Amino acid sequence: MTSYVERSRAVLVLEDGRVFEGRSYGAVGTTSGEAVFSTGMTGYQETLTDPSYHQQVVVMTAPHVGNTGVNDEDAESRRIWVAGYVVRDPAIRPSNWRSVRTLEDDLREQGVVGICDIDTRALTRHLRERGAMRVGIFSGADAERRTRELVQDVQRSPEMAGSELASEVSTREAYVVPAVGSKKFTVAAVDLGIKAMTPQRMAERGIEVHVLPADVSFEAIRELEPDGVFFSNGPGDPSTAPQVDLLRDVLDARIPFFGICFGNQILGRALGFGTFKLKYGHRGINQPVMDRSTGKVEVTAHNHGFAVDAPLDGDVTAPADAEDGRSYGRVRVSHVCLNDDVVEGLECLDIPAFSVQYHPEAAAGPHDAAYLFDRFVDVLEGQRVKSESGAR
Known part of the structure; x- marks a missing residue:
């Protein structure tokens, strides 16, 4: 050398x-x-x-x-x-x-x-x-x-606004990341540009993760009989994402959902909110975000140039109710960036779905937001108890 x-x-x-x-x-x-x-x-x-x-x-x-x-x-x-x-x-x-x-x-x-x-x-x-x-x-x-x-x-080169790019980075073939130790849950993870650490963090919590191509159908997801569905991070303009309709099918079926980054933007659009391009975006590993449910401020890893346009204060009825008759109930902004008040998370109050705009799986760090994978496990466990109670 x-x-x-x-x-x-x-x-x-x-x-x-x-x-x-x-x-x-x-x-x-x-x-x-x-x-x-x-x-x-x-x-x-x-x-x-x-x-x-x-x-x-x-x-x-x-x-x-x-x-x-x-x-x-x-x-x-x-x-x-x-x-x-x-x-x-x-x-x-x-x-x-x-x-x-x-x-x-x-x-x-x-x-x-x-x-x-x-x-x-x-x-x-x-x-x-x-x-x-x-x-x-x-x-x-x-x-x-x-x-x-x-x-x-x-x-003359392409602009980022209006670009559909998730299909260019997604896996071509489905694969499985097995649970570490005993298997507790099965999750269908739609790869829109997934990072390797994401299924690893879920596997560490007893989740068997089926990573699926971006163009997977709802029927293919349903055949797996998953306990939950996950949408990953990914590139491009969320207004071009065909996965919005896929997610609405997931929400209609009341399958627990967790989304990260691009997955957060798709949840926002599935609920009927708009998205917009930030002036220069958030990228790096030192972005301060408040979890509004606890008041805790996390130092977080970001990589996004688009954001969800949703009201910051109060619980609102998902606008998608009026769009096509689907009912997703109340939703709130769960996380917000303290630098510029950009929406950094959504929480549905009447269906089992939530998302964040940043990266709780971050490596080399920070790891302040790793608890969100535990929160996903809690949602999966709650839905399982609810289903078992209904069966009895």
Whole structure:
């Protein structure tokens, strides 16, 4: 391993015309996507392999990235999903007993184009002021093209709003994560971009998890006779998600439901609420969220650019009642972000369903919200007792 890497010239071009010059990092070439920033100081391997970052170019606000290298245990999915990677100072060499290769080795091997040696603080401030926008990274020969041409290339790339992406990252074949110890429950988990730690956290609580493709039918779910249904995190615009109708079938059947991130947005839409795109989103592992049922403030991991548009105060009747005659009863906002009052969780009061916008399965952390998996178990147990009482 050498301490010096020969790097070609690279440029980062935003759709509004702003340009940052730097050096190549990872693969050399061209990429484009939505520019977003992540405020985590660690856990970059989780970020890179989180399918929710599909078609996004991630800007790391931490100045030093790659210090702990990469291992074979911490990946959250089968590959790196980010469209591009932006860092200020890449580590010269990793220093961690679990490291088996450098971060740049992985980026290069998987063809992820990145850029380093740029002012990521200035870039982040620009995105905070102007909002998330399309971006291109050009290195090698492409970096020598005229700036006007590069800006036009970026402006022709797809926008995140209106994009349906969950089907592109979901598993093609169903698989099972067995319960750890004795099996207590069976859960059907719809993979919209699921992270490996999610079924693991459920398995640790005695749940056998059947991970299913994004296009699974309600009939296929019902054949499993699950005790509960779970919708995962994932990329894209929730207004395009076909899984809204699937979830309404689940809610109609009164099967207990738990959703995370994209799953929270789909629950919101299934209940009749709208969703909207945030100016620059929440991404990182230091976002403060209040659990309004306890008043406890959690430090949480986030990755979302869309949010549910629901009233923050009081219990409201789910608007879907008036839309098509379905009745889901009362719902409340259970969690809220303390930075900007964005809805971070929903709780149905008359049916067994709840969701959160953030990541209670977070690895490398924080773990303040891990109790939500216990809450899901409580819902499953409560529904089982209710069903057994009704049978008698």
